[in-house]
Amino acid sequence: MxxxxxxxxxxxxxxxxxxxxxxRIKARMYEKHVGSKIIRGMVWFSAxxxxxxxxxxxxxxxxxxxxxxxxxxxxxKSTTKNQSMMPSIxxxxxxxxxxxxxxxxxxxxxxxxxxxxxxxxxxxxSIVRITTETLSGIPSIVYGLFGYLFFVLACxxxxxxxxxxxxxxxMILPIIIRTTEEALMAxxxxxxxxxxxLGAGKLRTVFLIVLPDAIPGxxxxxxxxxxxxxxxxxxxxxxxxxxxxxxSSVFNSTSTLAxxxxxxxxxxxxxxxxxxxxxxxxxxVLFINGISKFAVSRLTRNRGEQ
Amino acid sequence: xNKLKEKIMQVVFAMCACASILSVALICLFMLTGGVPAxxxxxxxxxxxxTSWKPLEGLFGILPMIIGSVYVTAGALIIGVPIGxxxxxxxxxxxxxxxxxxxxxAVELLAGIPSIVYGFFGLVVIVPFLRDTIGxxxxxxxASIILGxxxxxxxxxxxxxxxxxxxxxxxxxALALGATKERSIFRAVLPAARSGIMAGVVLGxxxxxxxxxxxxxxxxxxxxxxxxxxxxxxxLTANVVLEMAYAEGRHQEALIATAVVLFVFILxxxxxxxxxxxxxxxx
Numbered sequence: 001m002x003x004x005x006x007x008x009x010x011x012x013x014x015x016x017x018x019x020x021x022x023x024r025i026k027a028r029m030y031e032k033h034v035g036s037k038i039i040r041g042m043v044w045f046s047a048x049x050x051x052x053x054x055x056x057x058x059x060x061x062x063x064x065x066x067x068x069x070x071x072x073x074x075x076x077k078s079t080t081k082n083q084s085m086m087p088s089i090x091x092x093x094x095x096x097x098x099x100x101x102x103x104x105x106x107x108x109x110x111x112x113x114x115x116x117x118x119x120x121x122x123x124x125x126s127i128v129r130i131t132t133e134t135l136s137g138i139p140s141i142v143y144g145l146f147g148y149l150f151f152v153l154a155c156x157x158x159x160x161x162x163x164x165x166x167x168x169x170x171m172i173l174p175i176i177i178r179t180t181e182e183a184l185m186a187x188x189x190x191x192x193x194x195x196x197x198l199g200a201g202k203l204r205t206v207f208l209i210v211l212p213d214a215i216p217g218x219x220x221x222x223x224x225x226x227x228x229x230x231x232x233x234x235x236x237x238x239x240x241x242x243x244x245x246x247x248s249s250v251f252n253s254t255s256t257l258a259x260x261x262x263x264x265x266x267x268x269x270x271x272x273x274x275x276x277x278x279x280x281x282x283x284x285v286l287f288i289n290g291i292s293k294f295a296v297s298r299l300t301r302n303r304g305e306q
Numbered sequence: 307x308n309k310l311k312e313k314i315m316q317v318v319f320a321m322c323a324c325a326s327i328l329s330v331a332l333i334c335l336f337m338l339t340g341g342v343p344a345x346x347x348x349x350x351x352x353x354x355x356x357t358s359w360k361p362l363e364g365l366f367g368i369l370p371m372i373i374g375s376v377y378v379t380a381g382a383l384i385i386g387v388p389i390g391x392x393x394x395x396x397x398x399x400x401x402x403x404x405x406x407x408x409x410x411x412a413v414e415l416l417a418g419i420p421s422i423v424y425g426f427f428g429l430v431v432i433v434p435f436l437r438d439t440i441g442x443x444x445x446x447x448x449a450s451i452i453l454g455x456x457x458x459x460x461x462x463x464x465x466x467x468x469x470x471x472x473x474x475x476x477x478x479x480a481l482a483l484g485a486t487k488e489r490s491i492f493r494a495v496l497p498a499a500r501s502g503i504m505a506g507v508v509l510g511x512x513x514x515x516x517x518x519x520x521x522x523x524x525x526x527x528x529x530x531x532x533x534x535x536x537x538x539x540x541x542l543t544a545n546v547v548l549e550m551a552y553a554e555g556r557h558q559e560a561l562i563a564t565a566v567v568l569f570v571f572i573l574x575x576x577x578x579x580x581x582x583x584x585x586x587x588x589x
Contacts, residue, residue, distance in 0.1 A: 139516020
């Protein structure tokens with residue numbers, strides 16, 4: 001017993017010596033390469049800048065904006081005098097719900113087809129992949145113009161919530177399809193085999209076995225999409241319009257919070273109110289990001305248990 | 307009965323998958339039929355090469371806007387790429403594990419901030435700052451700074467995964483040959499991750515060129531070719547969003563045609579992106 005203790009101690013001192021020697025070699029290496037030190041400094045500096053910018057933007061807007069959050073900004077009716085953002089907040093909620101109602105079934109259905117039904121190397125799947133990639137690259141202003149030409153003019157819906165929601169639904173489709181696809185692919189094949197082995201059909205397997213397991217992944221995609229909807233401006237100005245009123249039907253014009261902020265800034269008279277709107281937008285985005293993180297961590301924890 | 311249900315649902319799922327194809331087809335169709343006739347009537351040379359945009363006099367030349375978009379994009383890349391790339395290197399190779407848990411979500415949050423908030427931030431912080439220090443105000447420079455910040459998350463996340471995809475043996479081999487950590491990363495790992503990093507930059511170009519609300523706030527929006535980085539500029543996207551609200555007839559068609567030009571740019575960039583990605587995958 002004692003002997004082994006002594007051996008351990010000796011080993012430890014040897015190790016320490018080795019570490020010292022390596023440190024010395026390393027130090028000499030760095031003396032020869034001053035450039036390495038500079039580069040290391042630049043790498044740390046860049047990371048600091050990135051985080052610093054984010055912190056600065058958030059703190060600046062919160063500090064400047066929170067004092068501007070007055071009760072009259074939350075009055076139920078918006079007038080030219082109070083420029084209340086309450087209708088816009090309600091509109092943002094409605095717009096988000098409508099868009100998701102349209103986009104989630106289609107997006108999830110598409111992902112189910114691509115992962116569960118399509119044969120390997122299917123032509124349709126590769127075309128769908130290309131088109132979703134194309135969709136995710138199209139700028140929101142082009143979506144806005146398309147929505148204007150198609151939903152507003154060709155379908156004759158005028159500036160309406162429906163036109164806005166459909167435009168946004170196309171815009172978030174790629175996010176939903178991609179995240180659902182990944183979530184479905186992460187479900188182990190043994191789940192499907194087990195279900196088939198018990199005599200369940202394909203449909204039953206998909207809806208009762210595969211989808212429930214993929215839900216956290218799908219949810220994280222949905223929260224990403226919500227973030228996109230809440231922050232969207234360019235695609236909505238020419239489709240849903242800029243009327244700051246809670247609509248009585250889906251065929252009425254509405255303005256979401258981001259559009260409301262654009263209108264305020266465009267008029268140029270309401271900087272304090274724009275600050276307040278920016279605070280609310282920022283808080284919503286922070287909240288959504290938090291939820292998405294939570295969903296992802298749930299997902300990875302589930303995987304860890306298996 | 308059950309068989310029938312299965313078949314029906316398969317068709318329904320297939321139709322869902324076709325929704326994205328249908329969307330792209332509709333977008334192409336409506337943008338092209340909305341914009342191309344006006345482009346032909348104005349004359350493609352006059353439209354793309356004309357230097358004056360005066361809708362009231364019937365002059366529709368979008369060259370200033372094309373050049374404006376190119377200037378602003380180049381500026382954003384000059385600011386965004388070095389910082390983004392170094393930050394990606396930091397995240398992939400230097401970052402302590404505990405710090406990673408803070409910095410990675412921060413980068414993702416940077417991507418989540420709405421563009422109108424970026425524009426507002428530029429308007430109330432960067433524009434006054436530039437006006438006081440170099441007398442520039444709303445300018446190419448201000449737009450480049452804001453877009454440079456906005457493009458960071460794209461470049462960082464794509465480059466980071468490209469750097470992580472390089473086998474560790476490259477890095478270890480370089481270390482074993484006596485190179486410092488930095489030398490190993492910048493001389494052995496980064497060249498191997500080149501195509502992934504390029505893909506990130508190209509994706510970033512797409513984001514910058516299509517950005518609208520942030521640019522409108524800080525670029526000044528004069529429809530003339532800027533003479534320097536301290537002068538105002540109007541991009542293709544800004545042109546559409548500024549005038550669409552009141553445009554009519556030919557003017558409106560010309561704006562749609564502007565968006566078509568933007569759309570074609572984006573399609574070309576997307577093509578480049580997938581080509582680079584495929585080339586990277588072959589290796």
